[in-house]
Amino acid sequence: MNINGKKALILGIANKHSIAYGIAKTLSEQGAELAISYAVPTLAKRVLPIAEELGIDMVYECDLSKDNDIKNMMSLIAEVWDHIDFIVHSVAFAPSSDLNIPFHHTSRHGFLTAMDISVYSLLAVSREAEMLLRPGSSIITLTYYGAQKVVPNYGVMGIAKSALEATVRYLAYSLGEKGIRVNAISAGPIRTLSSSAIGGIAQMQRRIEKSAPLSRNIEQEDVAKTALYLLSDLASGVTGDIIFVDAGISIMAY
Ligand SMILES: NC(=O)c1ccc[n+]([C@@H]2O[C@H](COP(=O)([O-])OP(=O)(O)OC[C@H]3O[C@@H](n4cnc5c(N)ncnc54)[C@H](O)[C@@H]3O)[C@@H](O)[C@H]2O)c1
Numbered sequence: 001m002n003i004n005g006k007k008a009l010i011l012g013i014a015n016k017h018s019i020a021y022g023i024a025k026t027l028s029e030q031g032a033e034l035a036i037s038y039a040v041p042t043l044a045k046r047v048l049p050i051a052e053e054l055g056i057d058m059v060y061e062c063d064l065s066k067d068n069d070i071k072n073m074m075s076l077i078a079e080v081w082d083h084i085d086f087i088v089h090s091v092a093f094a095p096s097s098d099l100n101i102p103f104h105h106t107s108r109h110g111f112l113t114a115m116d117i118s119v120y121s122l123l124a125v126s127r128e129a130e131m132l133l134r135p136g137s138s139i140i141t142l143t144y145y146g147a148q149k150v151v152p153n154y155g156v157m158g159i160a161k162s163a164l165e166a167t168v169r170y171l172a173y174s175l176g177e178k179g180i181r182v183n184a185i186s187a188g189p190i191r192t193l194s195s196s197a198i199g200g201i202a203q204m205q206r207r208i209e210k211s212a213p214l215s216r217n218i219e220q221e222d223v224a225k226t227a228l229y230l231l232s233d234l235a236s237g238v239t240g241d242i243i244f245v246d247a248g249i250s251i252m253a254y
Pocket of ligand 1 (some may be wrong): 011012014015017018019020038039040043062063064065078089090091092093117142143144145186187188190191192193194195208
């Protein structure tokens with residue numbers, strides 16, 4: 001596998017704990033050229049030092065709930081790159097008032113926001129990037145087991161992740177005729193800015209240590225290595241798939 005010089009757009013670095021940061025670091029170590037974006041101006045103070053550390057010049061502010069932001073980012077990228085090989089979509093959001101509550105209390109606003117930022121953004125990015133994607137280009141996103149089974153406190157994000165997994169399949173189909181692959185990694189719980197908003201993650205991690213086949217929790221690097229596989233030509237025949245990187249906990253009944 002050689003990804004030297006491959007052009008990767010990475011969405012979703014908020015800080016060094018972000019899953020997207022682990023993926024960016026691994027891709028950069030393997031010689032990929034990176035472009036990154038961050039959601040809001042307040043994140044610049046964390047993201048710009050990361051760009052400097054990884055030698056990234058292409059850094060864009062882009063709120064993925066805004067079509068114009070996505071269009072502008074793609075136009076700016078097109079001024080520098082004539083194509084994109086990899087897109088990493090590592091983005092999710094739900095209002096905190098709609099998490100850790102009885103699911104049937106979820107607000108309409110919270111539901112639509114979670115779907116917009118955590119699901120529709122993958123579709124919007126794929127569409128706006130289409131002119132730069134070419135046969136062999138690969139897109140990945142991040143999902144979680146709460147899409148398939150009930151995880152207490154995950155609520156509306158579980159619905160969003162189910163929709164995201166279906167979106168991966170439909171995108172894999174609609175982009176497949178152009179030779180573009182779309183897959184998801186279903187990661188086990190890792191402490192990040194986003195996951196801290198879900199109550200009970202520490203208990204979950206303690207349970208996983210006891211019950212998972214590998215008797216441990218996963219780390220950023222575990223996800224990054226699978227991302228490298230899925231993005232690279234090693235996964236040339238894989239599309240529309242969800243790969244679990246969760247130390248095996250999802251195979252256990254109890
Ligand atoms: N941490 C976990 O336990 C875990 C497990 C499985 C899946 N995931 C998924 O991994 C992905 C990355 O999350 P993370 O855990 O690294 O947390 P994180 O908070 O570091 O990353 C989430 C990112 O989404 C970005 N984002 C939110 N709203 C946005 C918007 N409007 N426009 C652009 N970006 C926006 C945030 O700025 C942040 O960079 C998410 O999809 C999350 O659901 C996380």
